[in-house]
Amino acid sequence: MRLIFAGTPGVVLPALDALAASRHELVAVVSRPDAPAGRGRRLVRSPAAAWADERGIEVLTPQRPREPEFLDRLRELAPDCVPVVAYGALVPPAALEIPKHGWVNLHFSLLPAWRGAAPVQHAVLHGDEVTGASVFQLEEGLDTGPVFGTLTEDIRPTDTSGDLLDRLAVSGAGLLVAVLDAIEAGTVRAEPQPADGVSHAPKITVEDAQVRWTDPSFAVDRRIRACTPAPGAWTTFRGDRIKLGPVRPVANAPQLEPGDLLVERHQVLAGTATTPVALGEVRAAGKKPMAATDWARGLRIDAGERLA
Known part of the structure; x- marks a missing residue:
């Protein structure tokens, strides 16, 4: 044809x-x-x-x-x-x-x-x-x-x-x-779609890509993966927007309030409505992506600081 x-x-x-x-x-x-x-x-x-x-x-x-x-x-x-x-x-x-x-x-x-x-x-x-x-x-x-x-x-x-x-x-x-x-x-015929099971998938906006730390960890994980690579999941820290790569839910970790940060030697934890997640890559405005541990080390994050 x-x-x-x-x-x-x-x-x-x-x-x-x-x-x-x-x-x-x-x-x-x-x-x-x-x-x-x-x-x-x-x-x-x-x-x-x-x-x-x-x-x-x-x-x-x-x-x-x-x-x-x-x-x-x-x-x-x-x-x-x-x-x-x-x-x-x-x-x-x-x-x-x-x-x-x-x-x-x-x-x-x-x-x-x-x-x-x-x-x-x-x-x-x-x-x-x-x-x-x-x-x-x-x-x-x-x-x-x-x-x-x-x-x-x-x-x-x-x-x-x-x-x-x-x-x-x-x-x-x-x-x-x-x-x-x-x-x-001439060996195929198109079949009408079923009337049941209809769902809609509008474009994901930048606003949709903002991480909601008050969600449970599985929902935080899904939102970030869904928005990777575009439009890119994001949150704010110290008033500035940062982009986040995929995270890893952590079952055996200290309980944190939503958005609270805990910097450990080999990981950076962020609180959700349930168990914390370990941050993956972090990209600050105008910067290259870096591992969350390197990002946290460079900023010297204090106890009680949080993502919003």
Whole structure:
């Protein structure tokens, strides 16, 4: 089939590699426009667009996919199908109708669970033991279309969102190609999603990423892992914001009030509503990440000081 791929961030690269190696013809890539990044705020290509540039594949970067110029070019390219992974914009009916087989989306959850922008982060945050990926027919509703195929993936006790997403990006790429093969062969039919089990996964904000020390230790652990690497879990110390890497709940430790710090020789403990957690990496503003023990040693933390 003639394919146009739609996607933007680095997580789409395994899917692009898999499509390039498949029997299908990749004729163009649709991605979000170049965006300012870094201290200089210079415009930077998305990972998907940069991948296509390196291979001489046409890149389309409409501000909105309903723009007439974009729709006209889509018709000219005449794709049989548009596979989608993390494109980042709502696709209007006028665009959905152009390919013979529509737009087929790889989503990183077992639909109808965790519809929305941050399915992996919400699965980690809520303590799910199993998640997966789904390939479904894109329609106007938010991740509501019928499903062609799924795969499952265990969530490990120490998984961050980044760890889990890396695995799903690779396994999901294989699922996406298998579904496209089956669509071309006419051997697969999309099945409607169940009415039960619907949950939503809105984007995780910076405010969501603030650690709540009054939560039990398992919830503190989950929040930090869910927000790693982005947007990055944070708390404040001495009035300044610091970012935290994953922590380790500690069962046999002195009882501490929520947020209270205890600096020991080989670990730094922070109190929660239940048992303390041992801090991992700490990153102060403008500094490189460092082990919590080095951070505490450099600041000479006094008894009674706390995270907020």
